[in-house]
Structures are given as C-alpha cells and as structure tokens.
Amino acid sequence: MSFIIILIILWGTWRLFTDSIDLAMDAVPKHIKLEKVHDFLSSQTGVEDIHDLHVWAMSTTQVALTAHLIMPKGFSDELISELQEALKNEFGIAHTTFQFENEKIEKECKTDC
Ligand SMILES: [Zn+2]
Numbered sequence: 394m395s396f397i398i399i400l401i402i403l404w405g406t407w408r409l410f411t412d413s414i415d416l417a418m419d420a421v422p423k424h425i426k427l428e429k430v431h432d433f434l435s436s437q438t439g440v441e442d443i444h445d446l447h448v449w450a451m452s453t454t455q456v457a458l459t460a461h462l463i464m465p466k467g468f469s470d471e472l473i474s475e476l477q478e479a480l481k482n483e484f485g486i487a488h489t490t491f492q493f494e495n496e497k498i499e500k501e502c503k504t505d506c
Pocket of ligand 1: 461494
C-alpha cells in the first residue's frame, strides 16, 4: 500500500522536480524552441538581425527573454508593445527586455557579442 502512495507522490512531483532542476540550470524551458523565437524576432518588420538571445525560466511558471535587435531604421513604443504581446501569445514569454542597435554598432563589435 505504501508503495502505491510513494508512486503517486513521485508521479505528482516529478514534473516539478525536473522543472526545478531546469530552473537551477537557467535552461531554456522545454516548451520553447529557441530557434523559433529567433526566427520569429528576425522576421519582424524593421528587424534586420538579432543576437544575444536568451530565454530562461524565472520560476516554474514564468519565462523571461532578453535580446539585441538590429534595427537601423529605429523603433517605437508601439513596436515594443507589439513584440511583447506577440512573444506572450506565441511562446508564453511574459517578461521581455530588448536592446536596440544600429548595424554600425555591431560592426565595431569584435568579440562574440
Ligand atoms: Zn548587441
């Protein structure tokens, strides 16, 4: 009988356990494909390229993102809101931080950045 109870507890907590390990390791959450997020951001109007894309879980339910977007023609508050909304809807990423850059800045960047 107690064996069955142990199994039930294990079954119920395994997911939380593996999520906690991922959280401790700063891993990209399993339900999010980094490549898809990269492609999605790259395909946005005015975005020439992106780099330094990071996606990680802030908790077992909340996901954060940071990215550098190359936007030589500039950006607007409206665009930021649209990106935030789209990332939330498409990938469930609720916390986003963007850095906007000109192509020029990137050319001066000599290291892996
Ligand atoms: Zn950069």
